[in-house]
Amino acid sequence: MIAWLLGFAFLGSCAAWPLSFLFGRRASGWLLALVPASLFVAFLDFVPTIAAGRAVEWRMTWAPSLGVDLTLRLDGFSFLFALLITGIGALVVVYAGDYLSNESAPSRARFFTLILLFMTAMLGAVLSDNLLVLFLFWEATSILSFLLIGFHADSPHPRRAALMALRVTAGGGLALLAAIILVGMSLGSYLLTDVTARAYELAQSPWIVPILIGVLIAAFTKSAQFPFHFWLPNAMQAPTPASAYLHSATMVKLGIYLLARFEPVIGAAPRGRDTLIAFALATMLIAAFQALRAENFKTVLAYSTVASLGILVMLVGLDGPIATVAMVGFVLAHALYKATLFFCAGSVLHATGLSKLRAMGGLVRFLPVTAVAAALASLSMAGLPPFVGFISKEFLFEAQIQSSWNAVPMAVAVLVNAVLVAVAGVVTLRPFFLGRGKVKHVKHGETPALLVGPVVLSLLGLLLSLEPDWITAAVMRPAVAAVYGADVALELPSLRHGVTQTLALSAVVVGIGALILRFWGPIHAHLRSRTLIDRYDTEHAFEAITRRGGRLAAATARWVQHGDLRKYLWVVLASGMAFVIWGHVATGRWPRLPDTLPGWRIGPAAVALIGIGGAFAAVRARTLVSTMVAVGLTGFVAALTFMMNGAPDLALTQFAVESLIVVLLTLVLLVLPLDAPSTRTRRERTLDASLAAAFSLVVFGVLVDMSTTSRATLISDFFAAHSYVSAFGRNVVNVILVDFRGFDTLGETTVIALSAILAWSLLGPRTSGAGGAAVARGRTIFILSMTSRLFFWLLTVLSVLILLRGHNQIGGGFVGGLTAALGFALISLADGTDRARAMLRVHPISLAGGGLFLAIASGLPGLILHGDFLRHLWLEIDVFGIPIKQGTTLPFDLGVYLVVLGTVLAFLFGLRREAAR
Template sequence: MLLCAGAAIVARPVCRILGRWGAPVLAGAPLAAFVLLLREQPAIAGGEVLLASAAWVPTLGVDLAFRLDGFSLLFALLVTGIGTLVTLYAGAYFAEKPPATAGRFLSLILLFMTAMLGTVLADNLVVMFLFWEATSLLSFMLVGFDSEKAEARRAALQALIVTGGGGLTLFAGILLIGITLGTFSYTEVLGRADELVASPWLTPIIVLILLGAFTKSAQVPFQFWLPNAMQAPTPASAYLHSATMVKLGVFLLARFDQVFAGVPWFGGTLVVVGSLTMLVASFEALRATGFKAVLAQSTVASLGILVMLIGLDSEVAVVATVGFLITHAFYKAALFFCAGNAIHATGEAHLSRLGGLARVLPFTAFAALLASFSMAGLPPFIGFISKEYLFDAQLSSTWSVAPVLVAVIVNSVMVGVAGVVSIRPFFMARRRTLTIRHGETPGLLIGPLALAIGGIALGIVPNVVAATLIAPAVLALTDTPVDVSFSLWHGVTPMLVLSGLVITMGILIAVFWTPIHVTLRRRRILHRLFGDRFYERAFNGTLALASRSTQVLQNGDQHRYTAVVVTSTVAILAVGLLVSGTGLPFVAQGPLRVSVVAVLAIAVAGAVATTLARSLVGALVSVGIVGFASAFVFLLNGAPDLALTQFSVETLLVVILTAVLLRVPLARAHSRTPSERRRDAFIAALFAVFVFVGAASMSATPPNMELSAFFGAASYLEAYGRNVVNVILVDFRAIDTLGEVAVVAFATLAAWALLRRGGAPRPLKTKG
């Protein structure tokens, strides 16, 4: 994390100094992190869990605690490995932009890597949440990177509202876990899962965590934000919304699936929501027109597959989940890179308007073809193995055939999508003349070729990835060794038959893509149900409510503002007195002191005179009488320091207000109608009564002397002062005192500015 954070800090000056070589240099940071993480793989594969912790906010139980096991290692390797390729790709993608633009983008991407690593490695749930929200904020900046585009700004705001709002619900669930177990450590939560399941807070905890995960991973009904987020530059799309950030919800659900394994409806909810997301996203993928939009909808469907797999109750489902995580990261990032190359070269984003690009982008076409084969699940690609495990997990679970039917339909659509995005833009004839603006460069090819070739390499030697990555991750999620026989051939099995059926149906969808697409574009029922229409209505309704409430509450009438504040205060005091049930325990607090009564009578007279005064100067004098009377009360009760402060403040206030009144009319007519004045008088009287009752009740309650005893004992021993009040002001609450002094100083400067008189301007001297 520190490597990526450090690279993010220096990204701008590095790009400004090194130009196009800045990205390769900065890519060394995530690459070094990848290598360092890979060095821990042997220990993790042996079943070890590496923990590190440092005290941060111990009083709240929040430590900077991190956990590296097989599952978090898998995610960290994906974040840093694909992050390295994204950094190189971004440098080439922005090669013709000013260095400042490339530096700003790379700084955001590297910061995002840091936040991602913090999220997947954090063992403390509060720390995890902080990094989780950082990913939402940084994705907002990346999606809206082209801030001059209204679509980018809208998509960025939408993504922030949905994922940020879900993050708040997640935080509420984390707080309930802390309240229930007294800890925020995931390791401890996992060890005390039985206590959490037995808690009366179990249902709200699960619901809140599900909402946080569903919003992050674009599950129905929150799936609409992810396709819209494709307004981001292609490097951001490839990284944030295919390989890393959108899988954070999946990461969270997989982690808590261990904790909530004893709650049947937790898994059932995941299967239902995941299946529904798969169907909706498949339908939208067939309707999508943009190159990146089609890929984005297929990503939503893939996330639905992962959520469904987590909900299935079988060990095979865990293996399928981990295997599909790796497979999807490889082929989807590669396809996004290829889409970016096509759009970057032609300036055309619509899939139907692209064609014949294999002649000018041959390596991109080759990478797209390999990645799409893996996406379609063809042998010998790793996607073929993942698809067989997907069907095996569904067939071996206790669920009926419904999830299998959904998976067959959805995976058939994904095969069709894979064929369309690889063949149509690169190998089919062009329907229009395209101007090639940019050719292929090494920086634009390293990422897609490495990932596409990696997909077939992992399929040819599946035991390597099974032993090094999949098995340790499965062990971390199950706590028991699971046989991971990742191989291309398992014989003629029901899974092989289903894979063949899916490929056949997918080929038909690819062949008849155009009529299917045109027909579904005319059917907008599901799109209206599961699009962002309801979000837009809620968003616009909120803005309308804010505008209306502003018109009502912020209407420029100071009398109304004061009335609202005072009435609210009276209501709070009334509720407090009623709820406390203390009654009105008025008790005499000692003999009546004539001097204090006389001063208070003067203060009351000044307050009454203020309300009756028609002259602003008279009102100012009356208010001053109240302030000076308060100072005398302090003085008579043995608080000369408070009295001196009050005298100073009142004097300064009178001076400032006098300076202001010299610039306005000194007399004014009544601006309130008789009915309004009667209402104001009633509110003021009610406020006075409740303040009096509250003060009397508090004075009758025996005071808590703990603070007095503490300051009395500590003032000399710790601050070497015998005057307790002075010690409190200048030592124990020195910052508060400094702030008060600063306020008085600023007020003095303001008074000086108002009172000083500037001389007449001097005439300019001219020559001649």
């Protein structure tokens, strides 16, 4: 069931793109809000299960060898988040519909898609029970946050902010991955439920310190805790609906979610809670200080969010059940009022085009409903009764009184909460109620879509507090039970209890807050004039690290990618040689020499010596032509060697290839300068020669050693035994190529066809020049011209014979294709390329493509009849009394033949054209 919901969320996000085009400017926001809204309603269906303290699970095997199962689990705490994500998500989408009305249609479609994808990722993150799956969704939220912050990618500030957020949060994601892997190593399980249930076992793990560091870095980067807090205020470059959704209500709370899930482990680990609280207090103080200094509406809200997240981290760190109650309550209360305030800020920004609080004033005239919603949210934020904020703040102080901690967190909490009271006052009074007449007119008034979000959320902040029974039973108690591990009886604070300790603290907070609010102007001006904190902010340290990292990367790239081909090859060859030597050393085996030297034959030995001579001649040759001839000589030596050792197929192929290489390279050398003076200094030559000699010595040792081993014959014996019995072919080499390993051959054939396309697109002008043909004709040699036709037809007939006989005798598609190409090469030499092209009639690329198509098609009958691609079928028929047995191997081999022929001709014609240019 919950998997279906997740799937629906994803499908809904994918549908957002076309739907938003279809339904235009006004309707699409309302329509697309149905996706999160229906999810919200569907989640409400789980209320009875959740309220009874049970969890809903769903499991699917994904990658069992890695221990990754797609495990989803909905318990009380996930349920709270799921409701927040889908509920606020629906309001955000409605709001965005009007907020983005100035954007182009593709822009709006992109925004809707991203925000709904984000909702899906967020839901996935809080529903995953497997930590690895959670990590995937966690990273997805980072990437989507990056895309949303950088939504206006055409201006530099959003780009910078988006990159910063990505670097910080994705870096934290890597820390999370490391921690998760260590958890898996420690527990043998990746399940979050196991982490909670076996917290003490995990705390005894030797990896506990790195695990906690990883989890804390992940949570602190995501939830903008010191020293990573700076990305969140910068992230306000995002469109306001995204800020409201990601950077206040949901995504930044994912870090809190993770910490809360790991709370038993953190509590069991030495100094775990201390660390958490220390960082939380630092974050709260810095954020409160910066909130007082900030000028922009959204920046003030962002810093107050950072402070609130600090409070949440502190509450996770405090021990005792009330701390958990306070944390869960504050997650809800903060989401309600902060999203409202962001909505209101967005409406103000949109209507006035102003961003600085100082410039605003008296907007209640133009945006009366927004002003009321902002006022309600601010009262909740200030923690005044009867709002939800009041209840959560009472629990906050109660948790501090009951915890085993001293007065320091309490003092910091009082101070920071007082600042938050002041911020709540400033962001409502300044723009809406004070400074009447500062803003003379607005671009537009309120629209229903811009109002739904703030009105609903601010009223909820009041209603949930007045009628707390349902939400307490259905959401809050199960959530607390899920985090704390046991049911906690909740007694809601009320004014009826008279003046308690916590109420007194609340009064102090409001008192100090009111004072700060009264003197906001001077305090703000004074703090702004102090720039020391800007200079020592971690943001600068981060930027410096990023800059230096970039410079280091650039320097490394220049060092590694120097652009000298010879040095690259040196590195490759030297390390290749080192690997071979290391292999010998590691196994402790040195090359063995053969005991006897059997079977000396004079002919083959002479041929081999000629080959060695040819290779050295190639090295010594001064001009490219002589080098080519010497290399060609070694090729023919290889062919003869194959011939004399029982491999006539190879010999034929090698002969054909060497002949074609001579023809084709001659065309290339017609253009290039033949004189090739040495490009290396004497020292470089010595070095290169030593490397080559050393490597060839190693290779010699390996080859001699190899000849002393006994032959592994398992695979060859199988082919020898089954070639005729199963595959009806007497030429075992050909049977291996077209039948046993037909799929490999198809792959190789594809590579050859691709090289034809590459050569054709590289070489020469598209239209064949008439001038080139004239030159070619002028040099025609009479005898060659007279006999070339005859040889062409002989070669063509021969190639077809080679192809047809190939399955049982020497030959096959490769050799056949090469032989046929030789015929065309002859015509081309004798009568010019145009003549050869005219005789071919079809385009060489079409020939290669047709061949490839034929080879693939020959595998289809087997696929259709036996479900096995390239399983060849055989048919035996009598033609005039002569039994003919033919299989689908022939079309396959014909396909290979055509690909090879087409490719060689593409090379031939292309090089000829290029040479004639």
